[in-house]
Amino acid sequence: MTRVRIAQLSCGPEYSGVQKEINDAAEAVDAEIFFPDLKLADIRRSFSDFGLDVRSPDLKLAIARAKALVEGRVEADAVFIATCFRCAEAAIVRNELRRFIHEKSRLPVVSYSFTERTTSGTLLTRMEALTTIARRRALLAREVQEGITMGVDSGSSTTKAVVMKNNRIIGTGWLPTTGVIESAENAVSEALSAAGISRDEIQAIGTTGYGRFLVGEHLKADLIQEELTVNSKGAVFLADSQHGPSTVIDIGGMDNKAISVQDGIPGTFTMGGICAGASGRFLEMTAKRLGVDITELGPLAMKGLSQKVPMNSYCIVFGTQSLVNALAAGSTPEDVAAAACHSVAEQVFEQQLQEVDIKEPVIMVGGTSLIQGLVRAMGDLLQTPITVPPHSQYIGAVGSALLASGFIRRE
Amino acid sequence: MAKVFIFPTTSLILSDLVARFGHTPLSAAMQIREIIQTPGLESPPLQITPEDPKKGLRWAAVEVPSGVRGRMSLYGPLLDRAEAAIIVNNADYSFGCMGCARTNELLMFLIRKKGIPVLDLEYPANEEEGVEFVAAIKRFLDSLPGGRA
Structure with missing residues (x-):
């Protein structure tokens, strides 16, 4: 597939x-974006069949x-x-159409x-994910990592690198993102050193995250792909x-992702976009204000009551x-930590998880x-156990290394 | 000759009727033509730029969706110039279609608030009603200043 054709269903963007x-x-x-052409009779019939009696003709057309x-x-x-943001009628249609198509x-x-x-x-990562799913279904179907590959996730807060060999993680590196390339280089060195192999032995490289293009070019990556897929x-x-189905939640330093996945491939997803109060950054600030390291915030919150x-x-x-x-x-640091976790989870729940x-x-x-x-607060809100897999912090780097192995034999 | 705001503003038939009976129609087509012909930022398909919804703040507050404000930046100036209005309710899509129901509600309110002569009509369902529909529009337009009555 060369050029991906994306059908636009909308109300208001041109205005x-x-x-x-x-x-x-x-x-x-x-x-390329296109608007599906329909006959007038089809519009009336389809709208009536769907059964959602909205007033706006553009929504009926959608x-x-x-x-x-x-x-x-x-x-x-x-x-x-x-x-349009803040249009209740459109929000109902948007959700129902997304669900219907999915x-x-x-x-x-x-x-x-x-x-x-x-x-x-703002729209680029979303569009890129849409086209990746459409274009690279075969690559995304890969379930086993082969050979020696490396994945680098250049995120807004931290840069992660992972070296994998024959379906196993053999080295990791994790650093705060300062200079995009420098942080990536250091994380790569850390991962290679932990794996005990040299850079020449790496057979394929994948990059993801905000700095994926810059880092990908620098490392001569085989795969440069957005973080949703x-x-x-x-x-x-x-x-x-x-x-089978699963739901992936990633509360990041700058934005959050909620992805509805089927057989490892995203079906629908949201990427916010909400505000910093609902991001990992807020938890960093909370930890700083409480005078604890971010790694201590979780255990502290577990001892507190958010209510x-x-x-x-x-x-x-x-x-x-x-x-x-x-x-x-006079609140205790434990209760404040728990409340901060609950606050972030609640906003992701209200703003994003309603859309998947x-x-x-x-x-x-x-x-x-x-x-x-944070995990406990999310589980309480969703009324379901939450799975946190091993190496969950390296998720983007692992996904990149896994998918990059498809390039060893040029899939 | 009077300046007559039409609703749906996209209706070419209504616009043509107003012009045939000697008045100036205020329609979306005219407004969009003016925007497209004015040199500025390239923003297809309508050449509405992110600045236009801000102009729409004159008619709708900032918490109103951008699509409504962008539409009001088109239709609001027409309404300002209007000396009369013809409103066709429940029009068929082929007659003229206004995409956003909230904008339509606001436009209806502003037309009536303006206190200009307004002709309110239901879209005709058969030929007989169609003849009366055109006759009513003719009578209304003839009665306006500069009309034929």
């Missing part, structure tokens, strides 16, 4: 001045287009659903609520859950204010999955 941004994001990953895609009357490789077809789908400030950069792959590999401290802000500034107020009012279908096992990955208090 918000962001249609060009959507087109540009698709163009950047060698894909519903009719979704029906045409699912019924195979229009061909596409992927679907992008976009409606259940009734094999088309990868992503939904997004935009404002006039949405840029192509890579993390899904890494998560099901490490959790030994490669077949004792009111904290639920989307904003990192107001969240910190609640934290300071609670400490000033939660299916067990629920796998939490990324550095924040090591904070037990």
Whole structure:
């Protein structure tokens, strides 16, 4: 497959001045956006069949287009659903269409609520994931790592590197991201040293994360791929859950990902986008304010009760204010730590997990999955046990190393 | 000759009727043509840029979705100039279609608030109603300043 065709179902982007941004994001990953053409009679019939009696004609059109895609009357490789942020009617349609397409077809789908400030950069990773799923199904089907490969995850907070050999992790490196290339180089050296092998022995390299392009070019990577598909792959590999459905939650330093996975391949996903109050960064700040290392925050939270401290802000500034107020009012560090974990989990739950279908096992990955208090809070909210696989903090690097092994024999 | 705001503003039939009976239609097509012909940032398909929803703040507050504000940046200036309005309710999509129900509700409210002469019509369901539909529009347009009555 060369150029990926993404069907757009939307209301409002052309009037918000962001249609060009959507087109540009698709163009950047060698894909094209198109609007499924329908007959007027089909629009009336499809809308009526679907049964959601919305008032906005553009949403009716989106519903009719979704029906045409699912019924195979229009061909596409992927679907992008976009409606205005803060529109309740559109939010209902967006969710129902995403669910409908996910259940009734094999088309990868992503939904997004935009404002006039949405840029192509914001949409790029989502578009890239859509095209990866459409283009690289064979590669994503890989379940076993072969040979000696390396994966590097250049994240917003930390850079991780993993060396794998014959389906096993033999070396890891983990450092805070400062200079993108320098951090990657150091993490790679650490991983190679732990594995006890030289760089020449590496047969294939994969990169992911925010710095994937820069690091990928620097390391001459065979695979440069966004973190949505890579993390899904890494998560099901490490959790030994490669077949059937699963849900992957990755609360990162800058954004969060919730991915509904089937046989290791993302079906629907959301990527926020919410605010720093619902990110790993807030937990870092909490640890700093409490005077403990981030690695100690989880055990501390496990000893506390989140209900004792009111904290639920989307904003990192107001969240910190609640934290300071609670400490000033005499709350214990344990209760404050628990409340911070609950606050982050609750916002991810409310803002993002409503947009994917939660299916067990629920796998939490990324550095924040090591904070037990956060994992417990998420499990309480979802009313389900959460799986945190070994090496969960290296998820992107493991997924990259696993997928990169497909390049040893040029799959 | 009066400036007549039409709803749906995308209706070419309604726009043509207003012009045929001697008045100036205020329609989306005119407004979009003006935007497309004005040199500026390239932002297809309508050449609406992220600046336009900000202009829409004049008619709708910041918490209103950007699509509504962007649409209001198109239709709001037309409404400002309107001296009369023709509203066709429940129009068939082939007659003219306005994509966003919330924008439509706001437009309806602003038209009525303006206190200009308004002709409210239901979209005709058969030929007989169609003839009366056109006749009602003609009577209304003839009664406006500069009309033929």
